[in-house]
Amino acid sequence: MAHLSQKLAEMHRKLAENTQEEQALIRALDAALNHVDEKLLAEIREVTAHHEARRTMIMTELQQLAGRLCAIPLTASEPLTAIEADVHPKPLNGHTNGYANGTTHAPGNWRIAAQNIQDDLDFYSDPPQASSH
Numbered sequence: 001m002a003h004l005s006q007k008l009a010e011m012h013r014k015l016a017e018n019t020q021e022e023q024a025l026i027r028a029l030d031a032a033l034n035h036v037d038e039k040l041l042a043e044i045r046e047v048t049a050h051h052e053a054r055r056t057m058i059m060t061e062l063q064q065l066a067g068r069l070c071a072i073p074l075t076a077s078e079p080l081t082a083i084e085a086d087v088h089p090k091p092l093n094g095h096t097n098g099y100a101n102g103t104t105h106a107p108g109n110w111r112i113a114a115q116n117i118q119d120d121l122d123f124y125s126d127p128p129q130a131s132s133h
Contacts, residue, residue: 037086
């Protein structure tokens with residue numbers, strides 16, 4: 001019987017050692033997984049920051065392009081009368097689509113420019129009227 005109790009005590013000691021080793025492995029695995037999670041989170045934040053910077057740069061470029069084309073849309077706070085003035089300009093100098101700067105088109109407004117093409121063609125293709133002096 002003494003021999004059996006020695007064997008049981010040794011098995012109990014080995015089981016306790018194995019348990020401690022496995023707990024140490026589990027703690028190491030937990031630490032490694034936490035490290036990988038933190039590294040992944042940092043990389044995601046870096047990608048997000050790069051994306052936002054790129055998006056801001058693209059938006060700025062688009063706004064600059066729109067500004068160069070004179071086509072920045074009106075904000076909601078601006079009155080619609082400005083839009084109406086561009087769509088239906090007042091005649092100037094007898095020309096249907098004349099503007100104060102002497103041109104017959106609204107810079108940056110392709111709709112009015114398209115309407116003015118026919119007016120300009122008609123203006124230049126009509127034979128000159130004989131003047132009676």
